[in-house]
Amino acid sequence: MSYLVLARKWRPRRFAELVGQEHVVRALTNALESGRVHHAFLFTGTRGVGKTTIARIFAKSLNCERGTSSDPCGECETCLAIDAGRYIDLLEIDAASNTGVDNVRDLIENAQYMPSRGRYKVYLIDEVHMLSKPAFNALLKTLEEPPEHVKFLFATTDPEKLLVTVLSRC
Known part of the structure; x- marks a missing residue:
């Protein structure tokens, strides 16, 4: 029997299972349902509020085999692989x-x-504020004009440390 931390075992796997992030869920589901999904999103908040969890659910929503939806099936190979x-x-x-x-x-x-395999290649960059200034500068051009098949999901506990030029592209 393998050991699994409770927080990972009971991590929300669908937007409907999230608690306390209604405004974020509404913004993301509206974007998905209207078909107007931006190429970069920034999730901010203190440690443990669900930034990475929301980003993973969003990645599932974009790549679910049943189609882009605000309610991914959670049963296809893609959804199961993202959960794992x-x-x-x-x-x-x-x-x-x-x-x-x-x-x-x-x-x-x-x-x-x-x-x-999926429709999009999703880059989830956790603690993005830790990137060096040269690293941010190298990322700017791609962030400004990304390929159609790429989505960036940034998560940070400290958005004040991000360059204004990066913030303006999310």
């Missing part, structure tokens, strides 16, 4: 560990390629 943390087109990057410009250049190079 092993979906090839959802790239989760911990910016606290990958702060350098070389890490961002690798991301930019990878972003040029089409998704392997």
